[in-house]
Amino acid sequence: MTAGEGHRVSLLDDERYRYLVDSITDYAIYMLDPEGRVASWNAGAQRFKGYETWEILGEHFSRFYTDEDKLARLPEYALATAEREGRFENQGWRIRKDGTRFWAHVIIDTIRDRDGTLLGFAKVTRDLTERRNAEAELKRSEQKFQMLVQSVTDYALYMLDPDGYVSNWNSGAERIKGYRAEEIVGRHFSEFYTEEDRRDGEPEKFLAAARFEGRAEREGWRVRKDGTRFLANVVIDAIRDERGELLGFAKITRDVTEKTAAQKALAQTREELFQSQKLEAIGQLSGGIAHDFNNLLMAILGSLEMLRKRMPEDPALMPLLQNAIQGAERGAAVTQRILAFSRRQDLDMKPVDLKQLADGMMDFLQRSIGSTARIEMDMPPELALALTDPVQLETALLNLVVNARDAMPAGGTITIGAREEEISGLPDKLKPGRYVCLTVTDTGEGMDEGTLERATTPFFTTKGVGKGTGLGLSMVQGLTEQSGGRLSIESTKGKGTKISLLLPTANLEDCPKQKAALTTQASPAVADRKLTVLAVDDDALVLMNTVLMLEDMGHAVTEAYGGPEALDMLKNAGPFDLVITDHSMPKMTGSELALRVREGWPGLPVILATGYAELPSGADERLPRLPKPFSQNQLADIVSSVISGRS
Structure with missing residues (x-):
């Protein structure tokens, strides 16, 4: 190759190099002379800094620096360092033509000839504003996340290394488990397990499950620093890098002792409510059954009692009759026991x-x-x-x-x-x-x-x-x-x-009732005289027995099958000395009938007969009460007591 051809190749290479540099827009690439004045300017420099080539050539590169950096003589320091060490690199704020700032990464290399004489500097600048902002935002986010984690006190949030050793510790962990960060970081998380769980290898099993499945959750007893136990809900998540390598574990623990106790208490309260409702239902059902059953027993006992009084003495038949009476009385006692179990009653002392x-x-x-x-x-x-x-x-x-x-x-x-x-x-x-x-x-x-x-x-x-x-x-x-x-x-x-x-x-x-009973027994039988009695009951069997007992005692009896019919009898068939009425009747209860009697016939005594162990809602507690099934003696006693004014 001739000297002329070599010169042309060199010029061609320089031209290509210039085109390459000028075409780069992501980097500002330009030359400085030994004093720091701009000697060349590429498209990237123009895009970053806003200066056209003709505006900036010959100007000192310090104009790109902030006032505070110029006061600190940072441009001079950069050139001196590059000249002394051959290269200078740093990051900092730079100024565009319009006065706005951008965060720049700057490299300055010295350019020397073959003799080592300084020809100038090559300067490469990159705009890192967006990356710096992203990094700053990430850092702020990390700080916020750290603050969030540290401010959580209801959960213990901390990290474990791949072997299960505690690597950090939040305030919730300190509150729940009692350890300060400096006391627990670096210790194995099995410290929180009970002795029996450690013997059974539960901590190792838990980590192995999280390592294999990516996540594991358990609930069980854990131990605080002071040795007390609490019921914990624990979640462990495995943390891996982009290659899948295990970095450690994120562990979340919550004290659920009070929550579990509250849930158990709620479940117990619901069960108690259910039992109470069931018992109330049994009581209501028993009350209705007892009324009907007592009416049946009333008919049986009344008829047997009348039969015993009228039947001639027969040694072969009387034991059978007496056995039937005792069986019916035992049935009445069973009814009372059912009611005593399922309903609250006032004590009959x-x-x-x-x-x-x-x-x-x-x-x-x-x-x-x-x-x-x-x-x-x-x-x-x-x-x-x-x-x-x-x-x-x-x-x-x-x-x-x-x-x-x-x-x-x-x-x-x-x-x-x-x-x-x-x-x-x-x-x-x-x-x-x-x-x-x-x-x-x-x-x-x-x-x-x-x-x-x-x-x-x-x-x-x-x-x-x-x-x-x-x-x-x-x-x-x-x-x-x-x-x-x-x-x-x-x-x-x-x-x-x-x-x-x-x-x-x-x-x-x-025992005022017993005392009154003794007084009654010692008093003359006022009710020995013949009375005119109105007997009221909607059950024909019971009414027949009541009438038979009263007539056998010598009283005149008029029957009524309900409250409205009884009021008609009082108006048209009276006067009467006494009213004996069942309580549970359709259309009008015995208590309602007694109220109408009190209004229309003041002074006329009323006896309330009921098959309930206690009076149902709406009954008048002041009325003399005759519990069903009753015997003729019980009927005679209460009639005598009411007529004599002792009830």
Whole structure:
């Protein structure tokens, strides 16, 4: 190649190089002379800085710097560094022609000839404003996220390394677990597990599940720094980089102790509400059944009583008749027990012979518990009378015996005992005086401390679902306390249970009804004279028996099959000395009839007969009440009492 050809090639290469540099728009590439004046200018420089080539050539490059950088002599420092070290690089704010700023990455390289003489500088500038803004935004976002994580106090949020060691710690973790960051960072997360869980390898299993599945969730007991336990809901997420390499785990823990307890309490409250509603439904159903059943028993007992009075003495027939009467009376007692169990009733306080009551129930109790258990009696021959409601006491005794049977699945002995006690009043918070203690003792499984503490809580039961309402002991406790006594339980796991009912002894001052009854018995029978009675009932069988009893007592009786017919009789067939009416009748109840009688015939006494154990809503509690089924003697007593003005 000749010298001329070589020169042309060199010029061609320079031209190509110039075209290459001029075509770059993402970088400002230009030359500075040794003093720092602009010697060349490409399209990228024009785009970044806004100067045309003719405007900037020959100008000092310091005009691109901010005033504060120029005061700090940063342009001079940059050239001096590049000249001394061959290269200078930094980032900072630069100024465009229009005065706006941009964040620039700047590289300055020295240009020297073959002899090392400085010819100038090559300067490359890149606009990093958007990237810097993005980085700043990311940093702000990370700071906000860090602040968010640190401000969360209801959750423990922290990181674990791939081996399960704590790498950071938020304020929620400190609040829930009790450790400060400097105390726990670097320690293994198994510190939070119970000893038994660590023995079973639960921490390692949990991490392995998160590592394999990407996420794992558990709920269980965890341990705080002070050793106390809390119920935790824990989620662990595996964190991996873009290549899938495990970087560690994100762990979220929440203390759900109170929430779980609240859910259990809510579930228990719902169950108690359900049991209460079920019991109320049973009570309403029992009330209706009892009324109809008592009407049937009324017809049976009344007819049998009349038959016994009119039938000639026959040794072969009288036992059969007496057996039928006792069977009907037992049916009436069963109805009372059903109502006492399912409905709240005012106590009918009476002196009760506990030995006689238990003896009378013995056959019934033994049949109730079956053949796997036997009942023994342990009572002295002489025992003071207890003051309580005998019907509800029978129900209580039945409940206690059945509970004792259930506590002896393999069989055993139930002992019903009684004794007298003298109470000073101070230790037991009872009135000083003499009490009778009725006890039921079994040889069964017994109760632990937790069960014993909750035994009398309403709706608490250790029996299976559908096998108990949990009301037995709470009803017994209510009976004893309403009677002025106390219930106590002695039990040891595996050694049986003894339940004691402490009931006050009875006297006539405590029993106004009994006192009145004795007074009535001592008084002359005012009702021996012939009365004109209006008998009202919608049930023909019951009405017939009531009429027969009254007529057998010597009274004149007029029948009425309901309230409206009774009012017609009062207007057209009177006068009457007495009205005896059923309560539960269609169109007009007995209480409503009594109110109409009081308005139209003041002074005319009314006796309310009812098959309910307690008067239904709307009944007049002031009316003399005759419970169904009633005998002729009970009818005679209340008629005598009402006519003499003692009721």
